[in-house]
Amino acid sequence: MVNKNSYEVMSKIYRQFAENRRVFQAECNIVSFLLxxxxxxxxxxxxxxxCGTGDVIALVKSExxxxxxxxxGSQSMAALWKNTLNGIQAKQCxxxxxxxxxxEWGTFDLVYFLGHSLPHLSIEALPALFGTLYDGLNKGGVVAFDIRPWVKNNDKSLTQAGRGDRVQRYLHDVNIESExxxxxxxxxxxxxxxxxxxxLLPNSSDGKLVEEVLSYQMxxxxxxxxxxKNAGFTEESLGVFEFPGWPYVVVTAKKSK
Structure with a gap:
């Protein structure tokens, strides 16, 4: 089993996974809205x-x-960039x-983390990251990321709506090379x-079962x-948005000074 959010396994099927859920265009639409x-x-x-596979920023460029x-941050995802990021400066970091x-690249007008990616980072690391992002924005620049709208239980713990503990769910079929x-x-x-x-359960009798675990801070x-706000963004600069069909809420903060 692969762990630690490496995407070593998921990178091999991520485009199939994302296209099945129509993720790329949905994220591009969110970026267009924010702009x-x-x-x-x-x-x-x-x-x-x-950027994952790079498909979303490529769509943004095409517009x-x-x-x-x-x-x-994923080396496995970075290996896929050569197919999508022509003319776009990119690096693993x-x-x-x-x-x-x-x-190296200077400050930005928009920095975004979409596809429920930022919750891979530990909560303890968020304050330092938000401080870095504040410094990395131009005046009037925006940072945006999406998180799941968790459900609060009676004991104040959080869960995903409709997702019980240890209940396996079939998603769809995928292909890796010829398997x-x-x-x-x-x-x-x-x-x-x-x-x-x-x-990933093989459909053939001689295939090998593959597993990977991803973790999300709630x-x-x-x-x-x-x-x-602790990082320097003002109360007036903060926002939260919902988009039809998108399973996450988008959190935004704008640098006003």
């Missing part, structure tokens, strides 16, 4: 800080935004080291962290807003 909302134009400098950049990206698999997921909860185990947008 219009904050009066950013085709010359605005944009960083996809969780006329030329000043675009991309980073991702852990979020804890984003300061080096800003030192066909059935993709399942199963969630567990521990200490404000949701663990999602993805299982916190709500109010808590995220409190950390953003």
């Amino acid at each position: 219009k909302l904050n009066h950013l134009n085709a010359d605005s400098k944009i960083l996809d800080a969780a 006329g935004h030329k000043n675009v950049y991309a980073v991702d 852990a979020w804890q080291n984003l300061k080096t990206v800003f030192n 066909s698999y059935m993709l399942f997921d199963e969630v567990t909860y521990k200490d404000s962290v949701q663990f999602v185990k993805y299982t 916190y709500d947008w109010e808590y995220a807003h409190s950390l953003l």
